[in-house]
Amino acid sequence: MKNKSISVIKYFSLIVLFCTMAVSNIAKAQISQGSAVSLDKPNLWTSKDLIEPAELASILKGKKSSHPLILNIGVVENIQGAKSMGAASKKENVDKLQAQLKSVPKNTKVVIYCGCCPFDKCPNIRPAFSMMKQMGFHNGKLLNIPVNIKQNWIAKGYPMLSNN
Structure with missing residues (x-):
């Protein structure tokens, strides 16, 4: 029983990690699309x-x-x-x-x-x-x-x- 609950916790942790990554990527995409200039881009000048x-x-x-x-x-x-x-x-x-x-x-x-x-x-x-x-x-x-x-x-x- 103890091994099953550890597996469930690991599984749940992975789901939370993947959801966090997905939300982060969606937020980055929305910021880039909504602004005139993507601030993630490197400078165009030297x-x-x-x-x-x-x-x-x-x-x-x-x-x-x-x-x-x-x-x-x-x-x-x-x-x-x-x-x-x-x-x-x-x-x-x-x-x-x-x-x-x-x-x-x-x-x-x-x-x-x-x-x-x-x-x-x-x-x-x-x-x-x-x-x-x-x-x-x-x-x-x-x-x-x-x-x-x-x-x-x-x-x-x-x-x-x-x-x-």
């Missing part, structure tokens, strides 16, 4: 695709002719010289970004940024960065704002667009 905030701030202090085209693909405040494209998680804003880049030579230095939240949670950078690369921009960079614009740019005193 370290050489990033530009550090200090480097961009230094460039902005130099001659205007050396400034890259800076595009804000989020809903945060504008860095000095940036053009706001709107949140790239929305198709109409990705279309707007694509239209902006269509007439720009492919060798132009372009910097895109969002800064709304950490890279791994941002719904805007992946669609914009992917589209820019698909269009053939070899000098396209993603501003390395791993936390948010306030911490990684504004708090350091880097230049912002004046609202005056």
